Amino acid sequence: MRQQTQTEGRDKSLRIPKKIAMINDIAGYGRCSATESIPIISAMKVQVCPVPTSIFSNHTGFPVHFMHDCTPWLGEYLAKWKELGFRFDAVYCGFLGSAAQVDIVREFLAQWPDVPFILDPVMGDHGRAYRTVTPEHCEGLKALLSRASIITPNITEACLLTGTPYRESGWEADELSLLARQLHAMGPDQVVITGLREGEDYINLISERADGLATRISRTPTAGHSWHGTGDIFASIIAADAVNGVPFADSVEKAASFVRACISASIRLGIPESEGVCFENFLGRLADGDFSFDD
Template sequence: MKDTKILTIQDISCFGQCSITVALPMISAFGIETAILPSAILSTHTSGFTDFTVRDLTEDLPSIRRHWEKEGIDFDAIYTGFIASAEQLGYIKDIIDSRLRSDGLVFVDPAMADNGEFYSVFDQEFADRMGELCKLGDFILPNTTEACFLLHKPWKPHFSKEEMLEMAHELADFTKRYVILKGYESKNHEMGMIILDKIESTVEIVYNDKVDYMSHGTGDVFASAFVGSVMVGKSPSQAAKIAGEFTKKAIERTMGDETHTYGVKFEQVIPELYDLLKL
C-alpha cells in the first residue's frame, strides 16, 4: 500500500506558531507523511517581534529539486505558503512540474497580505507573480486582502455577500478548479468561507461561529487543516468546515493568556481532530 506524501513549501519561523511549524505537525496528525522545503529561515515571525533574523534560501531550491529528481522523490500533493521572493516562484513552478505525481494536487495559500496591507516584504508586483503560481493550483485559499491584490481591487474591512460571491467568481481565473475565499462575516456574525468549484459551476458558503480575537498564524492553521482534510478524502466544503472549527477551537484555547500573543495554541486541539473529521 502506497503512503500519501505531501510537500509543503513555506518559511520556517523558528519561534512563533506559523508556516512550517504549523503545517508539519498539523498535516502529520492526519497520518500523512509531510516533507518540507523551507523558503527562508527566520528567528521569529515578523509580527510583533523586532530585530528578527532572516536567511533567504532561494539559491538552494534548484539544487534540492535536482537531488530529488536523482533520487526519484515525488509527491501526491504540494502545498505552498509564505514564499520569500518573486524569484522563488519560478523555482516552485519547476518543482511542481517535476516532482508532483501525474494525479497530484496543488494547494496555494497566497500568504502575502492581511487587513488591507501587504506584509512588509511584498508589493503589487509580487502579487502579480503570485497570481501566476495560483493558476497552477487545484485549490487557492486567499483571504479578502490577498484576493483584492490579486484582482487589483480596493480592499475594505467588510464585504457584502454579493461582493464576496462576485470576488470568488473573478478569482476563478486564478485556479484550476477551487477557490476557497476566507473572510466573509454574515449578518449573524458568523464567519463564512466561499467555496467555488469552477468545473462544476457551484458555489457554497460554509459558516463557523466568529471569535472576536485576532492572532498571527490562524491562516496557516486553517490552510494546513484544510489540506489535511482534503487529502484524507473530505470534500472541499467539509474540509473548510473542519478547518474553520479547528481554527476556532485553537483561538479559544489561546484567549485569556496575555503572555501568548504570537500565535494560537493549535497543538492543544490536535487530539480533537478525530472528532472533527466526523463533521
C-alpha cells in the first residue's frame, strides 16, 4: 500500500514538459551559450529544442578558436520544423552572428505571433560592441525587440540599443528607469538590465509594464567579478521560468542568486576563468526547486 501511495505521488508530479525553441551558438569548450542553456532549462523541467547559429571549438576568450557560421543552412533547418508543424511554448534567442541571422529569426517568429519571445540581445560588454555587431546588425536587433516579451540586456547592450552614452558606474536610479522606458517603447513588456555594480553589490534593474511601468532595483552581493557565460545562465533561467509561470521579479532574484553561487564555488575550487563557472554543481538544487543559493 505504501509503495502504491508513493507511486501515485510521483505520478501526480509528472507533467508534459513545456517546449522552448532555443536559438544560440554552441561552443565545444568553455562553459557558455547552448552548453549552459540546454542543461539548465532541462533541469527546470522544460524541453529544449536547439537552433544553432554558430559552432565554435571553444569560446572566443581563448587565444584561438574555430568557428562555423550556420547562416547558409539556418533557414532550411527552421523550414523543416515549419513543414513538420512543430509548436513551442516560447522562443528564447541568444547570440546572432549577423544581420542575416536576425532576418531569419524574424521570419521564424512570424509563424507564432502570440508565442512569448525571450531575447538576450548579445551585442557587447564592458562598454564595447563585439566585432560582429555592425550598425545593420544593431538596427536589426532593435527591430527584433518589437516582437520580444522579455529582454535581458546588460548595461552595455542597453546603451547600444538606446543610443545612450555608456559609463561603467555611477548610474542613478532615474537614469536606469529612463533606459528601461526607452527599451519598453521598442516592444518588450518585461526588461531586466544586468551588469551593473555598486560597491559590493551587483545591481539588476527590473522593469515591468502592466497598467503603467513598475521599476525596482534588485541587489545581489558580489562573489567576485563577472565570469564568461554568466549572462547565458541568467537568461536561461529567465526563459524557463517564463514558460513555467514564475513571476518575473522572482525569476530575476533566482537567476542572480544562482549565478552568484556558481561564481563563488568556481573561485573556491580554483577553476580557470576561461572555463566558465561550475554550474553543474547546482543543477540538482535548481531541479528540486531549492533556490536558496546562499553560500
